[in-house]
Amino acid sequence: EVQLVESGGGLAQPGGSVRLSCAASGFIFTTYAMSWVRQAPGKGLEWVSGISNSGAATHYADSVKGRFTISRDDSKNTLYLQMNSLSAEDTAVYYCAKGGAVIVTPLDSWGQGILVTVSP
């Protein structure tokens, strides 16, 4: 059974940084691309970033490009999202999601999500 468990969320200061982690199990992590998707309170889903199965290719939404960095540690079966220069607009539940062999594939499994709140 695929399991994705996010951690690292909480309260952050405007201009501050947070690193999210997503521990993966139940599948061969190195085989699959991964994405982060966020959902602001009461709002819809927003794709944030994706990384290829090898980690060689990364992609970002315009809203986070230059501030967020996605990465993966295949030895730990873990996906990361380093979030810098945070603003109130980054307040959201962040989901990690499993894709297919390449980034541009359906997101077929999702974690339970982790809340990041940016506030003074």
Added chain:
Amino acid sequence: SYVLTQPPSVSVAPGKTAEITCGGNNIGSKSVQWYQQKPGQAPVLVISYDSDRPSGIPERFSGSNSGNTATLTISRVEGGDEADYYCQVWDINGDRRGVFGGGTKLTVL
């Protein structure tokens, strides 16, 4: 950037058929996914590649995609189908970015 447009809400009586649309410029040339999200829960993939149902998704869920509109159809609607539904595509024009529609709240009357 690519934009997907969904109606904010759709209402349907139990046992009837619900259709949720997703509009986008020449969306028929892209593969469309549909996700179901119930309150307080993570999204669940219900349709991939326009019309494929992942394992465990009831046959009552189906999808189509042509021209400028993709459609999620839910037959014989049940109370448990009440949820938010999001369409999604990958925009590969230049870079590779995920795009979600604004979501449609399905209400079962």
